[in-house]
Amino acid sequence: MKTQASERQRSFEKEALPHTDLLYNYALRMSNNPSDADDLVQETYLKAYRFWDSYEQGTNIRAWLFRILKNSYINRYRKEVREPDKVEYDDVKSLYSTRGEGAADQNDLQESMFGNLLDDEITDAIASLPDEFRTVVILCDIEALTYEEVATFMECPLGTVRSRLHRGRKLLRGRLREYARQRGLAQEQ
Amino acid sequence: MHDESPPVNCREFSHCITPAVDDRLSGKDQALFQEHARLCPSCRHDYEEERSLAALIRARLHPARVPDSVLASILACTLESDVHRGPSPARAFADFLRRPRATPVVAFVLSFAAIVYILSRHAPPPDGVESAGSLSGSDVVRQSASNYEAVLKGEIVPQVVSDRPEYVRAYFKGKTGFPVFIPAMKECTLVGGTVNEYHGMRLAHVVYKHGLQFIYLYQACRESVMKGDTLHLSREAKNDLDRTGWHRCIAPGGAAVVLWVSGRTLCAAVAPMDGGHLMAHIAEADVPGAW
Numbered sequence: 189m190k191t192q193a194s195e196r197q198r199s200f201e202k203e204a205l206p207h208t209d210l211l212y213n214y215a216l217r218m219s220n221n222p223s224d225a226d227d228l229v230q231e232t233y234l235k236a237y238r239f240w241d242s243y244e245q246g247t248n249i250r251a252w253l254f255r256i257l258k259n260s261y262i263n264r265y266r267k268e269v270r271e272p273d274k275v276e277y278d279d280v281k282s283l284y285s286t287r288g289e290g291a292a293d294q295n296d297l298q299e300s301m302f303g304n305l306l307d308d309e310i311t312d313a314i315a316s317l318p319d320e321f322r323t324v325v326i327l328c329d330i331e332a333l334t335y336e337e338v339a340t341f342m343e344c345p346l347g348t349v350r351s352r353l354h355r356g357r358k359l360l361r362g363r364l365r366e367y368a369r370q371r372g373l374a375q376e377q
Numbered sequence: 378m379h380d381e382s383p384p385v386n387c388r389e390f391s392h393c394i395t396p397a398v399d400d401r402l403s404g405k406d407q408a409l410f411q412e413h414a415r416l417c418p419s420c421r422h423d424y425e426e427e428r429s430l431a432a433l434i435r436a437r438l439h440p441a442r443v444p445d446s447v448l449a450s451i452l453a454c455t456l457e458s459d460v461h462r463g464p465s466p467a468r469a470f471a472d473f474l475r476r477p478r479a480t481p482v483v484a485f486v487l488s489f490a491a492i493v494y495i496l497s498r499h500a501p502p503p504d505g506v507e508s509a510g511s512l513s514g515s516d517v518v519r520q521s522a523s524n525y526e527a528v529l530k531g532e533i534v535p536q537v538v539s540d541r542p543e544y545v546r547a548y549f550k551g552k553t554g555f556p557v558f559i560p561a562m563k564e565c566t567l568v569g570g571t572v573n574e575y576h577g578m579r580l581a582h583v584v585y586k587h588g589l590q591f592i593y594l595y596q597a598c599r600e601s602v603m604k605g606d607t608l609h610l611s612r613e614a615k616n617d618l619d620r621t622g623w624h625r626c627i628a629p630g631g632a633a634v635v636l637w638v639s640g641r642t643l644c645a646a647v648a649p650m651d652g653g654h655l656m657a658h659i660a661e662a663d664v665p666g667a668w
Contacts, residue, residue: 197455201541208451212443226447233451307437314438328399329434335401354395354427361430 200240203249204233210250210331211257217326218261220315228264232257254341305367313363321356328353387413390420398428445543452547515608517636517645520575521595522628525647528584528593535569535584545570549581555598555641557581562658565592578607592648592658599643610636625652635659 211232216225235256236243243252314325323342327333328349333341338349390413396402397410414421514520527533537548542559545567549557552572559567562585570583581596602608603615610618614636617624624636633652636645637659648655 200455201544205451208443208448209440212447213440216441222444226444229443229447230450230454234454237455310434310437314434325434329431330438330440332435335399350392350395353399357395357427357430360434361426364430364433 196240199245200237203243203245204236204240204253207250207253208233211253213331214254214323214326215257215261217311217314217330218319218322219265220311224264228257228260231260235260248340250337251340255343258341305364305371309367310364313360313367316363317356317359321352321359324349324352325356325360329357387417387420390414390417391423394420394424394427397424398431445546448543449547449550452544453550515575517595517597517602517608517610517643518614518626518628518634520608521593521645521647522630522632522634524582524595525591525593525628525632526630528582528591533571533582533584535582536571538569540567542567545583553579553581553596553598555579555581555596557583557596558594558639558642558644559583560659562587562592564588565658576607587648587650587658590649592646592655595645595647597643599638599641602643623656625656627652 208229212225212229215228215232216222219225219228232253236253243249314322317325324338327338327341328335335346335349335353339346342349390410393402393406393410397407402410414424524533537545539545542561545559546557548570549559549572557570559570561567565585565587568584568586568591570581572579572581574580578597578601581594583594583596585592585594597608602610610624614624614626618636618638622637626634628634628647632647632649633655634645634647635652635655636643638644646655646659648658
């Protein structure tokens with residue numbers, strides 16, 4: 189019995205603990221609250237340790253942990269999840285009214301405009317995204333995971349990851365532009 | 378192409394923007410994509426927008442590291458589980474010895490220590506440290522040197538056995554009333570640690586191995602030692618610590634003892650090596666996050 193406990197802890201240490209940063213970063217970006225992120229990660233690992241015997245060795249440990257974290261997050265924010273933000277693609281498209289021949293010069297202007305934004309403003313803009321878009325932006329652009337990994341984590345097709353990332357980035361850019369306008373870094377259009 | 382169809386019109390180009398930004402198009406499709414972008418300012422604009430945004434996020438937001446306190450909490454919970462149903466210290470030592478990185482010679486040395494421990498189990502652990510301390514009096518230098526001998530004899534047995542500082546740190550959390558120093562020391566492997574009391578005063582003991590030798594760290598509440606409540610230091614040691622932050626001497630058994638203070642903790646390192654070498658090990662330790 190004692191040997192089993194020791195082996196169990198050792199395999200948990202070896203397999204699960206290397207992914208604490210990944211899970212913490214995701215929890216932090218999703219909750220936008222360090223204290224909540226602490227709780228979510230601890231809860232995830234406690235559950236993972238409790239159910240470690242049900243983890244099939246050699247399968248995707250990150251995906252397994254991620255699913256536990258995601259369920260914990262959903263349970264914690266169940267009220268919000270019941271009424272998720274709805275975003276129509278037309279709304280996203282309407283954020284981009286300025287297109288055309290002068291686009292290249294405008295990009296330079298936008299680079300400068302966004303470059304003056306604070307990291308906190310970028311963080312807040314990401315936090316304001318609906319969950320489905322926020323998740324892929326966090327995992328792809330901050331965690332640098334592959335589309336395949338994200339698809340496994342989210343249990344969705346590869347094409348869904350790509351389209352959510354595309355739309356998430358568009359939404360994000362629109363929100364950053366709003367921040368820039370509020371701070372006078374960009375003019376009203 | 379990795380997973381996308383070649384863009385031939387604006388709609389298909391739009392579907393390829395994200396994989397293009399993330400460098401997921403094959404050389405041939407990337408060329409087709411770029412050709413379309415060159416000819417279509419509107420599509421080029423969309424591409425540039427997404428590319429610059431992705432670059433902005435990657436440049437400005439970096440993955441956060443899990444706080445040590447969270448990691449310690451996780452580890453403490455798993456350790457507690459292991460303590461409740463896990464191996465005894467002797468068993469943990471035996472497990473440690475089975476690890477492949479323990480060389481046969483080191484394994485022999487540790488086995489010897491474990492066997493001595495098993496044979497001496499009638500001695501009250503970990504209060505055996507207190508006995509050792511009592512025999513050597515309340516002088517920190519003498520007590521730490523005496524405890525080092527107890528480590529070699531297997532009389533001081535780590536209650537947590539791990540080469541991972543975060544595990545050992547988690548064990549000490551909340552047990553001492555002062556921060557316990559667990560540096561990543563160059564060319565040394567952490568063995569484990571334990572806590573005990575000496576006349577009501579909490580003491581931390583951390584053990585490393587360096588080749589065939591052990592390095593022992595004895596830690597106590599600085600304020601209490603400086604006041605001389607229970608433990609005390611010689612006037613010379615106090616003067617050195619006040620003046621330079623360090624004190625070095627040779628223990629009666631010939632081991633080097635190095636004392637230093639950091640924050641609320643008084644540390645004493647003991648090892649059978651030249652005092653200068655021992656100081657170098659400590660000074661070159663990877664200190665950030667060691668508490």
